[in-house]
Amino acid sequence: MRPIEYFKPTSLQEAIQALQDEGAYALAGGMDLIPSLQENILPAKRVVNLKAIGEELLRGIGPTPNGLQIGALTTLVEIAKNETVRSRYTALAEAAETVGSPQIRNVGTLGGNLCQRPRCWYFRNEHYHCLKKGGARCFAGDELGDNQYHAILGGGPCHIVHPSNTATALRALNATVHVVGPQGRREIPIDQFFVLPRRNIMAENVLEPGELVTHVTLPEPPRGFRSTFVETGEREAFDWAISGAAVALVMNGAEVAEARVVLHAVAPIPWRARAAEEALKGQRLTPETIQRAAEAALEGAQPLSQNAYKIPLTQAMVRRALQRLV
């Protein structure tokens, strides 16, 4: 491995400073970063370990005046087991408890999971200098490409899918991402946190160099609020999702007052299916409504040569998520 500078700051200021330089990467649980370094796909010069930073915001799960706050260094297992998250923000607990394997959940953090880099097999292979690594071509989108796991929505010119379970759940839960950087602190509504490749091919979110996620806040659930996250992979053992959905509903009696439907592992970002949300609003959750919403969710999907199966599969995911909330 090429020599990489290792830095373990004790304050946010030091961390921000250290992360501004080119080739600096933040290390929390290391579940994504360490393998990426081993794969030799990042131009890493410096690793900044965040775990010694004293800042309390970075850790734990606690109430705020209008909701819940979760520190970026909180492990996925803490989130999955937290009673408040389980009962009031169920989608997030379900998303966290289906990440990777027990070992990964014990070490992996919310911040790391939210900012996880894609698993595209071309991106992850050092021999393939793809668009996302500054290259001239997307191999997955090529007519000779193998793209069975790639995007059917929002793709182009790069066709990755966003791998993060918690990102999908947080989008359904309308979270706010709190970041700190050289310009100070800012709050980013989750709908504005992720970016499509056509806006920025090199990143999956709007974080600037030196910026760090400190914590995430979730709004107080209104009356009649319920949420869920479902996903499916190819196998039961540790596997990436090939499709999934997070759905949050505000029910007014038997009718849907508000809905957020977010598709998982089918687009370069957690994909908000606004047409599905419209199809649900004001409706009872009958099988017909659920079917209409599922079909609406996939409107505009543009499969690549090998991933058309994701359309019926994702419709099924939306149906299953909604059926759970009936």
Next chain:
Amino acid sequence: MAVIPWKPPAQMDYITKDNPRLDGPAKVTGRAKYAYDAIASKCLVGRMITCPYPNAKAVRIDTSEAEKLPGVKAILVEEGKVCRLAGEFVGAVAAVSADIADDAVRLIRIEWERYPFVTREEDAVQPNAPQVHAGNERPNVRVNDPDGEGDVEAAFQQADAIYEGTLSTQVQTHTCLEPHGTTAVWDENLEHLTVWASTQAVFGVRNDLAEFFGLEPHQVEVITEYMGGGFGSKLGGGYIERMAARLAREARQPVKLLLTREQEQTNSGNRPSARARVRAGATKDGKLIAFEAETSGTGGFAGGSGFPLPYIYSVPNWRRQHTDVYINAGNARAMRAPGHPQGSFIMEAVMDELAYRLGMDPIEFRIQNDPNETRRRQFRELAKRLDWDRLWKPGPDEGFPLKRGMGVGAAVWGGGGHGSNAEVEIHPDGSVVVRCGTQDIGTGTRTVVGVVAAEQTGLSPEAITVQIGHSTYPQSGSSGGSTTCAGVAPAVKVATDNALWELFLKVAPVLEASPEELEAADGTVRVKGDPSRALSWKEACAVLGQESVVGRGRNDRSLSSSGTAGVCGVDLEVDVETGRIHLRRIVSIQECGLVVNKLTTESQMIGGVIQGISYALFEDRIMDRMLGHQINPNLEFYKLAGPADMPEIVPIVWMEPESLARGVIGMGEPPVIPVAAAIGNAVRNAIGVRVNSLPITPRKVLAALGTEV
């Protein structure tokens, strides 16, 4: 002394019984040392240098930068080597740490002459396809001579049901959990080489290295105390062992060289793919009468994609032609029942499709066409164990979204014993040492050795000191073809009997009997039929005074046999919305003659089922067409079945008296054979349409169901 037959099974204390692995505690506590663990300190780390292109020649190599890197101790590169796959080895480096070795590999500048390449079979067969073996006469396609018998066309005229279809299987890599690896050390005069090898062939590695370095066999010592899987990919000495020894010689220091996972997946062998365009016919009384197939497959750049077809079932009229397709990818090696799972997946699909067309029960149809009496009875037992008569329906299942289905398949295998020798030494203190140069590739051979010696001496297996995996021990064959148990067990038995005879000669006068009258049983040496005239084992051995006795034995094949039968049945559910397959239960029935250790036999069956599940549902080597690399050379996207994917697995060892009377037969391979076929048939039964290719992924299930838009 003439070879004494096995005791009647009813009189056996350990053989045919459940004996826990003798090395279980060592393995689970980490005390067991593998090839890479051999030398704890001052051992250099070797790393392979690989070709980054699928078809290229290393024309110029500059190692000057790498040589300057502190900690680099040896660099060996093969200028002029032509590589036929991305990831082929062109040399290796040794350095004081793995990181430095990796850096050194990156610093080596190689100028490649690149040739056009082709990494997929469908591309390789095109008329203007790039030539895999660029620059020589070898074409990408080799058509084998047609084979067959009878009058196929006339038979099809008689058929009441005909099935036509195309079926295919993927390339499967061995995915040894312990990658290929070796630790090598020379003596200071370079006259003696010691190698700890992860190998299925201790003596094969010894002979290869001796020949390669111009040494006599005794100058090379190969040690394989433990190993973490080979499945056929570690059947002899080769590039890795030689390279480790060359690096160690160059550096004058021990070197350990282990493939990375990527190298293990791309360039350490695989099960070739198979494709068959088949047509088969049967009569309404349930006789398979006609079969024809055009088949092909790829063994990568090296060919060797043959597989048996027609398989298992008798068909009087058949015709087949096979074509080997070459691509720029890793080459085939023997893999757990080479060829058979491919033939099984294709043949069993044909059998089910014909049964459905005839309106017959698939098990009944098989029984009518299976020439093997044992297997016919096994099929009946399988039906009972699966509750087939009650649960099986022609399908598709009405359920939604889960549809239940059942399917079966069958296996045939040889499993005759290889040439093997053993030596048993009984010491005056009562200790018993068995030495046999065999390796235990994970199947439980060490325990088999102990069990056989225990059975013959009347001691417990734990009381036997088993020494295996060393080329200074009596010669034993390589572990391929499920030949080890049937080779080693007879050799150990004969050696133990011969050592006992030597002991009896000394003890007989003390017991005032002739040696022929003595037996070793229940921890004693005693006069047969007169237990009052007995010495404890320790007392008997004490009679030896200062001198131990030694017995030698070899497998003369009178205590073993060959040819085994097995069947497998699957009960599963298919989620027709997600395309996911949920296995409920898999029953595996396997004959293996005299069962030396029932417990480890069952674990081989379970292991075979697990590997079969993985082959059926998940594993797939995917070769990229643009740059020519395997794009899933890892365990992330080359997916293996995990614990959570396991159904209830029911291993049933066939213990009928006539089977036990046949002598020992190996069975590490056959349980894997029918699993994918049975799963494929169960999916077909559940959903009413066939997924024609392996692995059966959600994508293919949804496509078969026609729900894909």
